[in-house]
Amino acid sequence: MDAKYLALVQMAVGGGVMGMAYALVAYGFQLTYAAGKAVNFGQGELVMLGAFAGITLSGIGLPYWAVVPGAMVVGALLGWFIERVAVRLALKQRNEGWILLTIIVGLFALSSVENIWGREDRPFPVPWPAEALDFFGISFTWSELAIVVGALGMMTLVELAKRYTMAGIAVQAVSADPDAAELCGIRSQSAISLSWAVSGAAAAFAGTVIGPVTTVGPTMAAALTLKAFSVAVVAGLDSGFGLVIAGVALGAAENLSGYALGSGWREAPGLILLILALALRPQGVFGKKIIRKV
Amino acid sequence: MLKVENLRAGYSGDDAVRGISIEVTEGSCIALVGANGAGKSTLAKTLCGLLTPRGGRVIFDGKEITGLSASEVARRGLCLCPEGRRVFGPLTVEENLLLGAYPRLPSFGPFRRAASGDLQRIYAMFPRLRERRSQQAGSLSGGEQQMLAIGRVLMANPRFVVLDEPSMGLAPLVVKEVFEAICSLHASGMTILLSEQFAKIALVVSNYAYIIERGSVVLEGASKGLAENPAVMSAYLG
Numbered sequence: 282m283d284a285k286y287l288a289l290v291q292m293a294v295g296g297g298v299m300g301m302a303y304a305l306v307a308y309g310f311q312l313t314y315a316a317g318k319a320v321n322f323g324q325g326e327l328v329m330l331g332a333f334a335g336i337t338l339s340g341i342g343l344p345y346w347a348v349v350p351g352a353m354v355v356g357a358l359l360g361w362f363i364e365r366v367a368v369r370l371a372l373k374q375r376n377e378g379w380i381l382l383t384i385i386v387g388l389f390a391l392s393s394v395e396n397i398w399g400r401e402d403r404p405f406p407v408p409w410p411a412e413a414l415d416f417f418g419i420s421f422t423w424s425e426l427a428i429v430v431g432a433l434g435m436m437t438l439v440e441l442a443k444r445y446t447m448a449g450i451a452v453q454a455v456s457a458d459p460d461a462a463e464l465c466g467i468r469s470q471s472a473i474s475l476s477w478a479v480s481g482a483a484a485a486f487a488g489t490v491i492g493p494v495t496t497v498g499p500t501m502a503a504a505l506t507l508k509a510f511s512v513a514v515v516a517g518l519d520s521g522f523g524l525v526i527a528g529v530a531l532g533a534a535e536n537l538s539g540y541a542l543g544s545g546w547r548e549a550p551g552l553i554l555l556i557l558a559l560a561l562r563p564q565g566v567f568g569k570k571i572i573r574k575v
Numbered sequence: 576m577l578k579v580e581n582l583r584a585g586y587s588g589d590d591a592v593r594g595i596s597i598e599v600t601e602g603s604c605i606a607l608v609g610a611n612g613a614g615k616s617t618l619a620k621t622l623c624g625l626l627t628p629r630g631g632r633v634i635f636d637g638k639e640i641t642g643l644s645a646s647e648v649a650r651r652g653l654c655l656c657p658e659g660r661r662v663f664g665p666l667t668v669e670e671n672l673l674l675g676a677y678p679r680l681p682s683f684g685p686f687r688r689a690a691s692g693d694l695q696r697i698y699a700m701f702p703r704l705r706e707r708r709s710q711q712a713g714s715l716s717g718g719e720q721q722m723l724a725i726g727r728v729l730m731a732n733p734r735f736v737v738l739d740e741p742s743m744g745l746a747p748l749v750v751k752e753v754f755e756a757i758c759s760l761h762a763s764g765m766t767i768l769l770s771e772q773f774a775k776i777a778l779v780v781s782n783y784a785y786i787i788e789r790g791s792v793v794l795e796g797a798s799k800g801l802a803e804n805p806a807v808m809s810a811y812l813g
Contacts, residue, residue: 448682461661463645
């Protein structure tokens with residue numbers, strides 16, 4: 282194969298891998314939006330906290346297979362906590378204050394991280410070797426493979442749980458018609474709490490697979506929220522695996538535009554995508570009411 | 576079994592239910608009749624916990640349940656089959672039925688075996704639901720959705736069923752079918768409160784009826800007597 286062509290494919294693949302991570306973070310938006318019609322604008326901060334929790338658990342000597350679930354528990358508790366202390370209060374008053382509240386909680390998390398762990402980027406320890414694998418001339422690392430397998434595995438697992446457990450079916454019922462769900466004896470508030478906990482766990486899990494590739498620092502949060510948000514806007518907040526396609530496309534586009542136009546343009550595709558999606562089909566995102574407030 | 580005392584409720588603005596008192600004894604079928612907008616549905620929603628009352632009390636089985644959430648009221652055995660059916664459109668027929676039994680089923684464990692006896696009972700009652708059990712509930716016809724809504728309520732093994740406008744939007748033949756199901760339910764000993772615009776059919780299936788107008792009970796009595804009284808029929812029920 283032509284070397285230049287191969288380099289482009291290599292770049293697209295590398296970007297697509299990061300795009301899988303964006304899709305996983307965006308999936309967290311979908312989960313809470315389905316059940317409670319709200320999302321966490323501090324989702325990127327949860328990813329970052331999950332990664333730092335993972336580094337800390339590694340630091341006290343836990344093996345990797347215990348670090349990941351440990352970080353997920355931390356993420357689940359944080360997700361549950363954000364819904365409980367911030368989002369629920371705003372939704373009770375029937376306003377969109379939750380948008381600002383989740384941003385504030387995220388900023389609080391960010392400055393806490395800077396105070397506790399510092400501003401330096403840190404490596405995320407992993408048990409697998411650092412050398413690259415070769416696949417028909419395209420090389421990728423074990424850590425990149427972990428992102429792909431982890432993101433797809435996590436989303437598949439949650440989707441299966443939604444279909445094949447009563448708790449999951451109940452969350453779908455609350456998302457379709459909360460009043461009718463209450464009439465079945467389903468405590469809709471518990472279903473919403475559950476979805477926030479799962480969303481938080483997914484974000485923290487994302488942190489443990491993204492961390493080994495990007496290193497972990499306070500700056501990762503804002504960029505991830507924005508990119509995941511772009512992906513969710515394009516794919517819609519109710520269409521399961523459309524996220525993966527949108528995420529991979531965005532990741533690949535970032536790398537290629539960085540190459541073609543210079544590294545400063547890396548962030549451009551996400552922003553252009555966001556602006557276009559909001560301009561062309563705002564109702565496809567949050568519905569008219571919320572867009573007006575944003 | 577159910578006692579409603581001077582209940583007041585509404586959405587924004589004026590009360591839609593203005594001090595209604597009714598009583599339902601175990602095993603009876605009581606009808607609430609009245610025109611569209613008389614306050615029947617507001618009353619049904621309020622006593623099942625979907626709306627918070629502004630005054631009055633609801634007593635079920637000797638215990639006050641005023642102001643409890645709908646899920647708590649349902650878990651005590653007072654179940655509402657809501658106006659407009661409200662089936663979960665994106666979910667399958669069988670998932671809808673399973674959700675009716677939600678409080679009894681394990682949240683994360685195997686649930687199909689725990690529910691299979693009850694599912695078979697509902698499928699025997701409504702064979703068409705068995706045929707369509709893996710179809711999305713939103714794709715059913717209006718009549719089938721009404722059967723599903725009733726089946727879902729029965730999956731809860733309720734001790735008291737409130738049926739809100741079960742005939743709404745259905746063709747006459749289908750209405751007949753739905754009411755046959757309600758009659759056989761009553762014959763099997765279920766306590767029923769039936770809110771219904773079609774006074775004629777409601778008075779045929781019920782033992783006792785309350786006529787509701789502008790949020791108040793204007794007349795009550797044995798259904799048979801009300802149905803045979805031409806003055807009542809023309810004055811309140813058109």
